[in-house]
Amino acid sequence: MTVSTREIPTSDLDLFTDAARLDPYPLYERLRALGPVVYLSKHDVYAIPRYAEACEVLDDWGRYSSARGVMMNPQLNEQLAERVMLCTDPPDHTAIRALFGRPMRAEELRNLRPRLEQEAESIVERLTGQESFDAVTDLAEHLPMTVVSTLVGLGEHGRQHMRRWAGATWEAQGAPNARTEAAEPVVEEFISFAMTEAVPGKLEPDGWAAQLYTAADNGEIRHDQCPFFILDYVTPSLDTTIHGITNAVRLFAEHPDQWDLVRHNPGLISHALNETLRLESPVQQFSRVVTETHELGGVPLEAGSRVLVLFGSANRDERKYPDPKRFDVTRRPSDHLAFGRGEHACVGMPLARLEMNALLRALSKRVARFDIIDSTPLLSNALNGLERLEVSVRLDDSVTTE
Numbered sequence: 527m528t529v530s531t532r533e534i535p536t537s538d539l540d541l542f543t544d545a546a547r548l549d550p551y552p553l554y555e556r557l558r559a560l561g562p563v564v565y566l567s568k569h570d571v572y573a574i575p576r577y578a579e580a581c582e583v584l585d586d587w588g589r590y591s592s593a594r595g596v597m598m599n600p601q602l603n604e605q606l607a608e609r610v611m612l613c614t615d616p617p618d619h620t621a622i623r624a625l626f627g628r629p630m631r632a633e634e635l636r637n638l639r640p641r642l643e644q645e646a647e648s649i650v651e652r653l654t655g656q657e658s659f660d661a662v663t664d665l666a667e668h669l670p671m672t673v674v675s676t677l678v679g680l681g682e683h684g685r686q687h688m689r690r691w692a693g694a695t696w697e698a699q700g701a702p703n704a705r706t707e708a709a710e711p712v713v714e715e716f717i718s719f720a721m722t723e724a725v726p727g728k729l730e731p732d733g734w735a736a737q738l739y740t741a742a743d744n745g746e747i748r749h750d751q752c753p754f755f756i757l758d759y760v761t762p763s764l765d766t767t768i769h770g771i772t773n774a775v776r777l778f779a780e781h782p783d784q785w786d787l788v789r790h791n792p793g794l795i796s797h798a799l800n801e802t803l804r805l806e807s808p809v810q811q812f813s814r815v816v817t818e819t820h821e822l823g824g825v826p827l828e829a830g831s832r833v834l835v836l837f838g839s840a841n842r843d844e845r846k847y848p849d850p851k852r853f854d855v856t857r858r859p860s861d862h863l864a865f866g867r868g869e870h871a872c873v874g875m876p877l878a879r880l881e882m883n884a885l886l887r888a889l890s891k892r893v894a895r896f897d898i899i900d901s902t903p904l905l906s907n908a909l910n911g912l913e914r915l916e917v918s919v920r921l922d923d924s925v926t927t928e
């Protein structure tokens with residue numbers, strides 16, 4: 527096809543500095559204003575900051591491949607390409623995803639639901655009886671850690687290190703910087719654990735990880751694929767959900783009027799969750815490699831170039847969401863991109879929603895107000911959340927009018 531010679535919007539913004547990671551939104555706004563595709567000279571990548579083009583990329587795995595890695599760190603891309611599910615294309619991806627999705631089928635989650643709801647009730651009951659608590663470690667970590675450590679079945683040693691390993695795998699995906707460098711040895715430790723310790727005989731026999739080895743015994747996948755697929759179960763399931771929950775608590779603390787709407791109308795909970803995920807998306811970006819020269823949004827893209835889908839920016843695109851910075855639990859943005867979209871849309875989404883829903887529901891029954899005592903922002907190459915969020919709560923009968 528003929529490719530236009532139109533000038534490509536270019537920017538020298540660095541999306542991986544500390545300042546950019548702590549508050550990327552003004553940079554995203556500038557990128558969206560520059561165009562649908564913006565060449566970032568610092569990273570040699572084409573940023574996709576707007577919603578419509580982000581959808582085009584995510585919907586077309588043929589032109590935008592994941593099989594050469596979806597991160598910004600070339601070393602990690604090389605290490606994980608075609609090894610973790612996230613970094614494969616169909617037909618490999620289709621077969622692996624069917625296997626992966628098995629423990630998260632509707633029927634399995636229906637059985638899990640009462641247990642999760644009960645866990646959520648008891649943790650919320652305990653924390654709301656305290657003077658204050660950290661919404662990250664005391665509240666948000668509990669369900670994802672319990673669910674993943676029990677269901678994946680890595681055993682005690684693995685359980686102890688899961689959060690550290692998962693966190694490092696996220697940090698290692700940034701464009702090379704100090705955080706990426708510090709994370710790389712920890713990722714190596716995780717891979718080495720998966721290869722030597724997370725193996726039949728050492729895994730909990732009923733866990734998801736052990737089931738991967740059973741699938742390999744049945745010829746559905748190869749044995750050497752199992753350790754990397756264990757990474758696929760652990761890495762994306764912890765910090766994402768933890769920050770999703772923490773971001774929700776922060777937003778409701780800052781917008782008590784929106785919390786009032788939710789607690790007086792529990793039917794709004796799932797919409798409110800979508801709105802928190804849209805406004806403060808836990809995962810900020812993933813990339814793809816262009817497989818054939820073509821145009822996107824009128825901008826020429828050459829085969830072999832890398833595009834960076836900015837979920838956090840697309841979810842605040844003013845072309846898609848009117849008044850995008852406003853937190854509005856009645857907005858119902860079910861088409862947000864926080865869970866991705868297309869072939870690689872988050873396979874754990876139903877589980878994440880179940881966990882987040884259970885906690886928010888339990889909180890809405892008891893808590894009238896969240897008051898932030900202190901917080902520490904998260905400085906991360908890929909994630910958006912908080913390191914710490916110390917809150918106190920006022921219980922339902924303690925708030926009359928404000």
Ligand code: HEM
Pocket residue numbers: 592596611612613623758759760762763764766767770807808809812837863864865866867869870871872873874875877878
């Ligand atoms: C709020 C919580 C979560 C968020 C925001 C989130 C976000 C995402 C995003 C944006 C993608 C798309 C990746 C891409 O396009 O390249 C994705 C994929 C994925 N997620 Fe999640 N995720 C969450 C929870 C979970 C959980 C609980 C699991 C549990 C196992 C999980 C497992 C996965 C896997 C395995 C993929 C790869 C899917 C594929 O390649 O087909 N995620 N997630």
